[in-house]
Amino acid sequence: MGHDRKMGHVQSPKVYLGVLLGLFVLTVATVAVSYLDLGVLNDVVAIAVASCKATLVILFFMHGRFEDRITWAFIWYPLVLVGLLLGGVFLDYANRVTSMQDVMTPISAVETAGEAGDHKEEKADDGEEQKDESQDESNY
Amino acid sequence: MSANPNWEPGTFFHLHEEDPVEEYENFKLGMWIFLATEVLLFGGIFAGLFIFKYNWPEVFRLGSQALDWKLGSVNTVILLCSSYTMAMAVDGAQRGKNKQLKLNLLLTLLFAFGFLVVKYFEWSSKFSYGYFPGSDLFFSVYFMSTGLHLLHVLIGMSFIGLVYFRARQERYHEENFGGVEVCGLYWHLVDLIWIFLFPLLYLLRH
Amino acid sequence: MSSASQEYQPYLQPGGFKNWFFSVDHKRIGLMYLYSILIFFLIAGLCAMAVRAELLFPNANHQIFDHHGYNIMFTLHGAIMVFLFIVPGIPATLGNFLLPIMIGAKDVAFPRLNILSYWIYVVGAIAVVWSLIGPLPSIENGLIKFPANWLDTGWTFYTPYSIQSSAGVIPVTLGAFILGFASILTGLNFVVTIHKFRAPGMTWHRLPLFVWALYSASLIQILATPIIGITLALLIMERVLEIGFFSAALGGDPILFENFFWFYSHPVVYIMILPAMGVVAEILPVFAKKPIFGYRAIAYSSLAIALVSFFVWGHHLFVSGMSYWSRWIFSLLTFAVAIPTAIKVFNWISTLYKGSIRMDTPMLYACGFIFLFTIAGLTGLPLATLSTDVFLHDTYFVVAHFHYTMQGGTVVALVGGLYFWWPKIYGRMYNETVGKIGFWMLFLGFNAAFMPQFILGYMGMPRRYADYLGEFAELHFASSLGAFINGLAYVVIFGNLLWAAKRGKVASKNPFNSLSLEWTVPSPPPLTNFDEVPTVTTWTYGYGEEQNA
Structure with missing residues (x-):
């Protein structure tokens, strides 16, 4: 029964060499892109290139392309879960009320109406540069 | 493993025989599932990285600039080469060569050692500049992630060493190369983790 | 070799430490796991008794240990129960013993990994116990004083207290980390075994439901445990190196710890309950003499629970300052768990409908499970509802809810499963009368202990408090009395089982007329389970159909 089933798959060594060269090219590409300031796109490109490299390694070096559905389920499922963890935590962080001032504005507004108004203006003026520092305070 | 007559059947040193093809497939599936757990283990640190980067963009920008991307790139190339030689080792076992x-296997070990050497210089230069885990969140993430990765490099190297030891006893051939392939899978995972760590730590300098 | 395999030798022989501790036989490993977890069940149970004794009366006229001692007691109770008893609870014991036999295999896929998992469990257990080593408890002013190095963080190790506490957090978290490995290896072994080692004809839709449940639980064990591993590793690093991940002072976030922690620890409650559901699905059709109702619905709902379990961790953080949208979405997702769970309960009850029911001890436990677990599930809904949870959060309502799940669900099913399969494990019958007495003591004691806690929680009694107001006195007193009966019940239950293992009446191969594969082999089974690989032609639950044929 076991004899008609083959043990593993053999690929041409040229495939391995080609994959290695491809990985080198992608490494150069990702380093090159890091010299450009693309804002958030830098992160996206970095992750996208890394994913391409990972795909190459899984498919060819790890013989992923010969593997069955069960194995692929165990390749995908942890990735989905990491995404879920990130998604869930980010859902929290992106919407979290980081500063108790925001919550308590009405009370402080009643007590010291003038000051509270000034404070708000300050925040708006300083814009992005101040953002880090204000988060700084609130996290402490 | 051959049965050891000093032990009762069904003990650690005296197993039942299995069909080799079946054993090979189970072994491989087992390793793939184990790799899934490894991905999630690193997933926790990656999640931390993204969240702290989101909360403290400035800290991560400065931290990334403080790292030497050239050393990181050298290590990336070294690990990619080691992955290639590992794949060629499996190929050799599959063809009975x-x-x-x-x-x-020796080349893979050599590359892995090279990775350690570069890492040593990298870490010691960071320490000499006063960057430690806990210096700031970037360096905490940096040392935790590369440290955990380093641990995996060491485990992978021991695994490769064991396989090399067995290869010298001519244990592997066309009908029996599961050990080499599974070792290869583990080593490729070490490479995969680095493929993601490298750009996220070294290259996001803006 | 062939002549040796013809001769029947039960797996229990030969004895000796070497032959057991180094055994790769899944049945022996299952038994070793069973006795190991029962030792910790006893220890953690005694902690619970101490907690309830402290709470018998309001502190004004009664105190056994100081308030710090109370923290230590409920922490040890929780941590030991969760990490050392209930997570390996059913899968590593009954699961290990039965899974290969149920699918017609000689052993699990990786027998060596299996014993490795047990050794790792032992190492992890030693690490946890190590945290207790040091000065012994002393008596000061008539109060028991526990040493400062005993863990007092609660089993959840919440930051920032777990970073600041002077207690031995590192050995316990290290122990939990190591125990995680044992759990992963068991799960990995089961998944590969179920995929690859099924006997000819044992298709997925003929698998016993216990196997389906173990498969689902194993998936969670594999995929959730690494997250707690990295979380606890980072917590240890936090204490050693002050890396700041979970420390607000260093820019990190304590809530992140809660997120990571519950990303594992919510799925983990399904590691605890899914195998218990599987046990019940095995017992019910045997004693109702009816095929299980809705086989596929029960099987797939196990997988569905395993899937959904990963989406709901946020409901533990409703009052932690989590964002509005997160709370809203996690509340919604949490209700989704109720669907597959309810599917199971309805199918079990339908299985009983018009069956010719025999109320033997295992069946009592199975029915007790359905009753208690339904209460557990229904009281989960007010906790999933955002608005009511804000009120009920961290009250005794929560404590009662999860004890109905963990004890009323998992432990009741574990004990029921042990009674059901004890004749297979040891080839001897327990005493039926004592078994029934044990069940009723457990059932009544348990309800007396935890039903008042629902009311206490609703009245606003917070959990983890060493003292309470006079208005809670009657309910706390009732709860403590119930807890003592509950504790005493285990003496009867396990006394009966241990007595049966040595002295019980010799059991036949299949005393309950069950149809699944484990009852076709001799009791206790021989080392390789089957003389020849069985071929399966029908599903496991053809009760009643056999009489027509």
């Missing part, structure tokens, strides 16, 4: 197997 014991010489190719042993040579490539």
Whole structure:
């Protein structure tokens, strides 16, 4: 029964060499892109290139392309879960009320109406540069 | 493993025989599932990285600039090469070419050692500049992630060493290369983790 | 070799430490796991008794240990129960013993990994116990004083207290980390075994439901445990190196710890309950003499629970300052768990409908499970509802809810499963009368202990408090009395089982007329389970159909 089933798959060594060269090219590409300031796109490109490299390694070096559905389920499922963890935590962080001032504005507004108004203006003026520092305070 | 007559059947040193093809497939599936757990283990640190980067963009920008991307790139190339030689080692085992197997295992070990050397210089230079885990969140993430990765490099190297030892006893051939392939899977995972760590730590300098 | 395998030798022989501790036989490993977890069940149970004794009366006229001692007691109770008893609870014991036999295999896929998992469990257990080593408890002013190095963080190790506490957090978290490995290896072994080692004809839709449940639980064990591993590793690093991940002072976030922690620890409650559901699905059709109702619905709902379990961790953080949208979405997702769970309960009850029911001890436990677990599930809904949870959060309502799940669900099913399969494990019958007495003591004691806690929680009694107001006195007193009966019940239950293992009446191969594969082999089974690989032609639950044929 076991004899008609083959043990593993053999690929041409040229495939391995080609994959290695491809990985080198992608490494150069990702380093090159890091010299450009693309804002958030830098992160996206970095992750996208890394994913391409990972795909190459899984498919060819790890013989992923010969593997069955069960194995692929165990390749995908942890990735989905990491995404879920990130998604869930980010859902929290992106919407979290980081500063108790925001919550308590009405009370402080009643007590010291003038000051509270000034404070708000300050925040708006300083814009992005101040953002880090204000988060700084609130996290402490 | 051959049965040891000093032990009762069904004990650690005296197992039932299994069909080799079945054993090979189970072994491989088992390793793939184990790799899934490894991905999630690193997933926790990656999640931390993204969240702290989101909360403290400035800290991560400065931290990334403080790292030497050239050393990181050298290590990336080294690990990619080691992955290639590991794949060639498996290829050698599959084709029954014991010489190719042993040579490539040695090369893989050599590359892995090179990775450690570069890492040593990298870390010691960071320490000399006063960057430690806990210096700021970027360096905490940096040392935790590369440290955990380093641990995996060491485990992978021991695994490869064991396989090399067995290859010298000519244990592997066309009908029995599961050990080499599974070792290869583990080593490729070490490479995969680095493929993601490298750009996220070294290259996001803006 | 062939002549040796013809001769029947039960797996229990030969004895000796070497032959057991180094055994790769899944049945022996299952038994070793069973006795190991029962030792910790006893220890953690005694902690619970101490907690309830402290709470018998309001502190004004009664105190056994100081308030710090109370923290230590409920922490040890929780941590030991969760990490050392209930997570390996059913899968590593009954699961290990039965899974290969149920699918017609000689052993699990990786027998060596299996014993490795047990050794790792032992190492992890030693690490946890190590945290207790040091000065012994002393008596000061008539109060028991526990040493400062005993863990007092609660089993959840919440930051920032777990970073600041002077207690031995590192050995316990290290122990939990190591125990995680044992759990992963068991799960990995089961998944590969179920995929690859099924006997000819044992298709997925003929698998016993216990196997389906173990498969689902194993998936969670594999995929959730690494997250707690990295979380606890980072917590240890936090204490050693002050890396700041979970420390607000260093820019990190304590809530992140809660997120990571519950990303594992919510799925983990399904590691605890899914195998218990599987046990019940095995017992019910045997004693109702009816095929299980809705086989596929029960099987797939196990997988569905395993899937959904990963989406709901946020409901533990409703009052932690989590964002509005997160709370809203996690509340919604949490209700989704109720669907597959309810599917199971309805199918079990339908299985009983018009069956010719025999109320033997295992069946009592199975029915007790359905009753208690339904209460557990229904009281989960007010906790999933955002608005009511804000009120009920961290009250005794929560404590009662999860004890109904963990004890009323998992432990009741574990004990029921042990009674059901004890004749297979040891080839001897327990005493039926004592078994029934044990069940009723457990059932009544348990309800007396935890039903008042629902009311206490609703009245606003917070959990983890060493003292309470006079208005809670009657309910706390009732709860403590119930807890003592509950504790005493285990003496009867396990006394009966241990007595049966040595002295019980010799059991036949299949005393309950069950149809699944484990009852076709001799009791206790021989080392390789089957003389020849069985071929399966029908599903496991053809009760009643056999009489027509």
